[in-house]
Amino acid sequence: MKLGVVLRAENLIREKEFRRNRVVTPHGPVDRIFSGTLHGVETHFLYGRFPGRRTPSWEIPYQANQSAFDELDVGHQIGTYVVGGVDKSVRGGDLVIPHDLISFSGPSVSMPPGNGRFSNAHVVPAFCPVLRSLLIRGARETGTAVHESGVYFNFYGFARIETDAELNLMEKLGVRLVGQTLDPEFTLARLRHRHYVAIAVAIDSYHDMKNEAEQDPDVFRARSRQAIADGRESFERIIEAGLATRGDDPAEKCGCDRVATGNHRDMFSSFPEDLL
C-alpha cells in the first residue's frame, strides 16, 4: 500500500521526520507534499487541497493534486474534510466517516482521457471498505468518538453556502453532512481506480445554525477554528492507529480497482460507439 492523505498532519510530519517533496505534474507543480513512512506504509501528506490561500471550490487544483499522487504511485487515498452537519445527530466538532455521497452539482473540470477512451468511474461502493475499516478501527483504538456512517452531500461550484430550502431537502433525503470539496477529488481518484475514503469534522450544525442571527460571529469563528484544529489532530491519531493495527489487511479484496462489468452500471461505455 502507498498511501496519500490530504491533511495538514503537522504532528506526524514533525514526529516522523517526513521530508518535503515537490512534484511537477502536467497540471502544474505541487510543492506542499510531505513524504515518509508510517508504520511500514509509504505515506504522502498533501498539506491541504487549497494551494495555500482561500479560493472558490472550483479553483482548487484537483487535477494537479491527483496527478501528484499519480507521480508518487499512490494507490490508496484518504481525504479529510471540514463540513457542516445536516442531521440532528451531528453537532459542531463531531467527526464523521461517511459511507456514501450525493454529488448533484457535478465536477466542472475536464476529465483525463486515460488511455484514449473515456470510461466512467466505478463508484459502487463509493468508499473503499478496507480503508473505512482502517479509520473506524483507528477511531476505536484511540477512543475517539466518530459517526461511523453517513451520506455526504457535495455542494460544489457555488460561491455561497446552502439555502435553507436546500438544507431542508438534504435533511429529508437523510443526508448527514454537507461540504464543497469531496467532489471532484473523489471522481478523479476513482477514475484512476484509487482506493478512496473520506473522514470529516463538522464545524457547525444545521439545527444549531437555524437561529444564526442570534449567534455572535466571533464566538462562532472561534468555535470553528477550534473544531478544525481538534479535528485535524484527531485525523492524525486515527490514521496512525489504523495503520499501526493494520495487520495483513487484504486491500485487494475490496474490489476498488475492479472495472464495472454490469452494463447497467455504465450505460455510456455499453453504448455502441458508432452511434455516438
Ligand SMILES: [Zn+2]
Ligand atoms: Zn479499496
